[in-house]
Amino acid sequence: MSSIEAAPWRADWIALLQALRERVGQPDNDFGWTPWADAAAAKAELDRLLGLLQVGGPLDRGVLALLFAPTGVLQELALSSGWAEDDLRLAAVADRLLAADGEGAP
Secondary structure, three states, X not given: OOXXXXXXXXXXXXXXXXXXXXXXXXXOOOOOOOOOOOHHHHHHHHHHHHHXXXXXXXXXXXXXXXXXXOOOHHHHHHHHHOOHHHHHHHHHHHHHHHHHHHHOOO
């Protein structure tokens, strides 16, 4: 398993997931195209990921990559809820973090 453990980008991942948690918790999100029943379910999954990062536990990079993937759960939520541009910005940050962590770059 390729994981994010003691990476210097852990704080950046935490900030990104916290911003995402706030976004999925906004009213009027349409969860119809996601596996999440509602905002509470989405936030619970993000809280689980945040908890792993905050205690220094390993987190599978694939989980993060899939979360932000094109046509993935976040993109589907964003498109159906009217915040596709925000999703693109969040995904761009995730892409940079995944690339930096995977290559050992700063």
